[in-house]
Every structure is written in C-alpha cells, then in structure tokens.
Amino acid sequence: MKKLLALILLSCQLACSSLTDQGDDLFEKGLYLEAEKTYNEALQKDANDSKAMSGLQKARVKIIDVGLIEVRMLRLAKNFLVAADKLENLLQKQASWRVQFTSGIAETQETESRSSKDYLIGEMNREVDSGFPERSYWLWHTHKMILENNGSSPDLEAVRSKNTASGKKKCTNLQSLPTGKDVFLRTFVSRYCSLWGSAWSSKNKIDDAWLYSNVKFENQYKVENLNYSGSLNSQALKDALEKAFRSTAYFHPSANRTLALSMSGTLAYSDHRNSER
Structure with a gap:
C-alpha cells in the first residue's frame, strides 16, 4: 500500500513540476504553438514563474518568425491572398502579445507587409473598376492591420474614396429598382447603403399583403x-x-x-x- 502511494505521489510530482519543462521540450522539437499553450498553462498555475515567462516570449517570437517565412513562401508561390490572410493573423497576434524580436524578423515583416499591401490595394482597385465595391470594402475590412499598421497612405486613401463613391452610386441604383416595395429587398438595400454611410431615401411604403406590424x-x-x-x-x-x-x-x-x-x-x-x- 505504501509503495502504491509512493508511486502515485511520484507521478503527481512529475506531472505538476513538468508543465514548464514540457513547454521547453515542445519548443526544442519545433512545436511552438503547443509550447506557447503549455507555457500559458504553467503561468495560470504560477503567474510568477520566470522560466515560463521567458519560454512564452521565446515561443511567441518563433511563431511570428516561422509564420513570416510561410508568408514569404506563399507569396513566392503567387498565393497572394492566402499570404495576406496569414500575415494579417500574425500581425494581430503580434499586437495582442506585444512581442519584441530581432531586426531580421522585423525586416522580413516589413517586406512582407509592403508586398501584401501593394497587392491588396491593387485588388481593391480592380474590384471597384469591375463594379464590385463591396468586394473592395471586404478586402480592406479583413486586412486592416496590413493596410493601416503604419498609418494610411495616399494610395489607400485614393482607392477607399473611389470605392465609397462607387458604393453610393450602386446604392442609388438599387433604391430605384421597381421592386423597391419588397420588404426583403428594402432590408438588403438599407444595410447595403449603410455600408457607405447612406440612408434609405425611397418613399415607397411596404404594402406586402402578408406582412403585419x-x-x-x-x-x-x-x-x-x-x-x-x-x-x-x-x-x-x-x-x-x-x-x-x-x-x-x-x-x-x-x-x-x-x-x-x-x-x-x-x-x-x-x-x-x-x-x-
């Protein structure tokens, strides 16, 4: 019985004392996401664990570093939108984690951010010129960190201004449709117009026979x-x-x-x- 209790106690000691060590092992194996999670768990149990704090910082830096390499590989393979999506996610992580890294990583991040920004602005212009301002808006909305991380730029302001003008014009065209009395169309048009800061201006009343207030x-x-x-x-x-x-x-x-x-x-x-x- 005493031997069984000793084994249980030893197992518990190994399990409890190894959270930070497990993080170190995962880090050494290149499993940085898993290591980051394990260090976090260790800090939840002991917020003053300096070794876990240091490990967490290192794991997060490596997540950003490896992620930027993947972004570059995606860009070189001409998967520009996928690269931009991944970079946006990395920038959000960096802002949340407030990590500090070497000049080499910072340079890679700046290069990839510049490339993705140029690509996104080009795509936004193309969507506006094709008559799809909402697609252009979506590109901006889902990549704000890339497009505005270091402040706006004349190119970005120009395409956004052109996009808003195109969206308002499309809003006016939608309001003039003969089916403007349809409640579902009105709801859609109202929401669409609000995207461009325009209110529904149609004077048509809702007169659907099956709708009640x-x-x-x-x-x-x-x-x-x-x-x-x-x-x-x-x-x-x-x-x-x-x-x-x-x-x-x-x-x-x-x-x-x-x-x-x-x-x-x-x-x-x-x-x-x-x-x-």
Missing part, C-alpha cells in the same frame, strides 16, 4: 355548455403571444396591417370531490 387576438372560450366571448384577461399571456408574433416572418415594423387572430378552446375544471363546476 401588429396583432389582435379575439377569444372564444367554451365553459361547460355556454359560449363565452371576452377579451384576453392575462396581460402576461398577451405580451408573450405578441412577442412570439414579432419573431415570425409575418412581422415587419413598417407594415400597415394588423393581423386578427382567433383563440378558442374549452375551459373545464373540477374540485377534489370530482364535482363539475
């Missing part, structure tokens, strides 16, 4: 053999039903119809002596 309940209850007509007595039930209605596809706040619904049922109860009332 409100609901009214008419109740018909049967108690024993007597017909009873009355309004809904429970405000809580009424509120719950109206809330459920607003979550359906038949509700729209700008519609001008009220949906009339009938609720019917039989109400009956009996006391403990089973006498009907």
